[in-house]
Amino acid sequence: MITRAQLIGQIKQKKSFLCVGLDTDIEKIPEHLKSHPTPVLEFNRQIIDATKDICVAYKPNSAFYESRGVPGLQSLIATWKYLPKDCLNIVDAKRGDIGNTSDKYAEAFFDEQASGMSFDAITVSPYMGSDSVTPYLKYEGKWVIILALTSSAGSRDFQYLTTEQGLLYETVIKKANTWAGADRLMYVVGATKSAEFTTIRQYAPDNFLLVPGVGAQGGSLEEVCRYGMTKDCGLLVNASRSIIYASGGRDFADAARAEALKIQQMMEVELEKARVI
Amino acid sequence: MITRAQLIGQIKQKKSFLCVGLDTDIEKIPEHLKSHPTPVLEFNRQIIDATKDICVAYKPNSAFYESRGVPGLQSLIATWKYLPKDCLNIVDAKRGDIGNTSDKYAEAFFDEQASGMSFDAITVSPYMGSDSVTPYLKYEGKWVIILALTSSAGSRDFQYLTTEQGLLYETVIKKANTWAGADRLMYVVGATKSAEFTTIRQYAPDNFLLVPGVGAQGGSLEEVCRYGMTKDCGLLVNASRSIIYASGGRDFADAARAEALKIQQMMEVELEKARVI
Numbered sequence: 001m002i003t004r005a006q007l008i009g010q011i012k013q014k015k016s017f018l019c020v021g022l023d024t025d026i027e028k029i030p031e032h033l034k035s036h037p038t039p040v041l042e043f044n045r046q047i048i049d050a051t052k053d054i055c056v057a058y059k060p061n062s063a064f065y066e067s068r069g070v071p072g073l074q075s076l077i078a079t080w081k082y083l084p085k086d087c088l089n090i091v092d093a094k095r096g097d098i099g100n101t102s103d104k105y106a107e108a109f110f111d112e113q114a115s116g117m118s119f120d121a122i123t124v125s126p127y128m129g130s131d132s133v134t135p136y137l138k139y140e141g142k143w144v145i146i147l148a149l150t151s152s153a154g155s156r157d158f159q160y161l162t163t164e165q166g167l168l169y170e171t172v173i174k175k176a177n178t179w180a181g182a183d184r185l186m187y188v189v190g191a192t193k194s195a196e197f198t199t200i201r202q203y204a205p206d207n208f209l210l211v212p213g214v215g216a217q218g219g220s221l222e223e224v225c226r227y228g229m230t231k232d233c234g235l236l237v238n239a240s241r242s243i244i245y246a247s248g249g250r251d252f253a254d255a256a257r258a259e260a261l262k263i264q265q266m267m268e269v270e271l272e273k274a275r276v277i
Numbered sequence: 278m279i280t281r282a283q284l285i286g287q288i289k290q291k292k293s294f295l296c297v298g299l300d301t302d303i304e305k306i307p308e309h310l311k312s313h314p315t316p317v318l319e320f321n322r323q324i325i326d327a328t329k330d331i332c333v334a335y336k337p338n339s340a341f342y343e344s345r346g347v348p349g350l351q352s353l354i355a356t357w358k359y360l361p362k363d364c365l366n367i368v369d370a371k372r373g374d375i376g377n378t379s380d381k382y383a384e385a386f387f388d389e390q391a392s393g394m395s396f397d398a399i400t401v402s403p404y405m406g407s408d409s410v411t412p413y414l415k416y417e418g419k420w421v422i423i424l425a426l427t428s429s430a431g432s433r434d435f436q437y438l439t440t441e442q443g444l445l446y447e448t449v450i451k452k453a454n455t456w457a458g459a460d461r462l463m464y465v466v467g468a469t470k471s472a473e474f475t476t477i478r479q480y481a482p483d484n485f486l487l488v489p490g491v492g493a494q495g496g497s498l499e500e501v502c503r504y505g506m507t508k509d510c511g512l513l514v515n516a517s518r519s520i521i522y523a524s525g526g527r528d529f530a531d532a533a534r535a536e537a538l539k540i541q542q543m544m545e546v547e548l549e550k551a552r553v554i
Contacts, residue, residue, distance in 0.1 A: 023378070063374060063381035069392035072385075073350050094374050096402050097340060098429040101300070101369075104340035108349075115346035125373050127404045127424055129431025147404055152375040154406025157452055161440035168438065168445070175434055 001141045002088050004183045010056040011233045015268040019057035021240025030252050040075040050253040054264040057088040077116040089120045096125030102135035110139045126172045151190025151213030173203045182206035191219025197227030212238045225270040233276045278418045279365050281460045287333040288510045292545040296334035298517025300341050307529050317352040327534040331541045334365040354393040366397045373402030379412035387416045403449045428467025428490030450480045459483035468496025474504030489515045502547040510553045
């Protein structure tokens, strides 16, 4: 469990707002790990050990574990257990269903006794409205991170539709802000959308934004910070592939650290510019 | 794998368009099963045996299995293996993510070699646009069932917003129809929304609609059929709790059959009225 104050404390101490995305694909891990009894877990452990002092959050992407059935789920659970508890542990699951089903997803990701895992935060899809979100808020201190404006081409299909209450993604933020405060809710906003950060900050002045799309998807860290950073930082910038697959060889963990460090150093500059540190 | 023609054939032969929802909650199964080595699977097996000649589809709700971690996933996989292959096997997972992640969810639910399961169909959330849908369509013959208008209170939050292209749920249907035809795409439309079925049939004249909300949630079968049925039926009406928990005792399977039979008999009347049979 990690509170907003603790998260901000970590950011100031580590001079970083980096989230490392553990989208670990068994096809893409180095050859020498493939004969390991638990290759994905071993890969994640080495990545975590190499980056934990320079990032403030980890985000395993559930799909990459679910795709391998039971061993995949076992490696997700074991990865959760290994995650440093002073970092924010996010499961990227993008669930969204009616109330009695969301209750079950909340057990799956927030209730260790039920499922073996208890992440600090989960990503959630807003399409089904309040049902999709409020069941997770029953778990005291846990975070819900709602999809607002995503980074891929498909975001154009619906998120930018003009509604009577503004663009759809703006409407999502305005409505969701009535369900909980900035101590429990974050929003996903893609780094490829830096022009929109100004508008988003009108509706979500204090919420942390989880920002994917820096790195492999081409978003600019500087642009994101210019329009999205607050006096408390207010940003968690995620990088997955660019860090974890920085090298495909035996030096993968060192290469991941080097890549994470490059991003951390840019983040330090931005934090100073915005006088967060 | 089951084609549109095979599904219509099943409906005509069984005089039923019933989908049995396997939202199996270990807390709610009869006491005498709780000491069974695989209680959820045993419950599902008996429900399936008792209903397979009077329903045309089964829909395990992934959340109820995920909530129990590894044993839960094992029971979902074992349930999938036991499902009759002449019925449409739907996994209610409501996933939705960018392309490379949707590829992994598709492996999780459509690729037996990768995950141990290969359902015929998956429910998908449209918020992230084409990315959320097209990766599943790469699996020849598999179905994607897109959330359009859902049955719970939260559906009011966003699905009815007026956009420049019509109400949001109408826009979802119109856009999704450009991605695939009625042989691969279905839509989720809640039974509590019978007034809207007329509009939906304007945009999706031939698509099958998966209709939850009859039974526990209070929707009327007759109303749904009046406005939603096509010459090929075009409806799969789901009931979960009202069937599987019809009795909490040792007679649960007989009670489930009796409840399913009641619905099937109403369905037969509707199919005759609409001259499908």
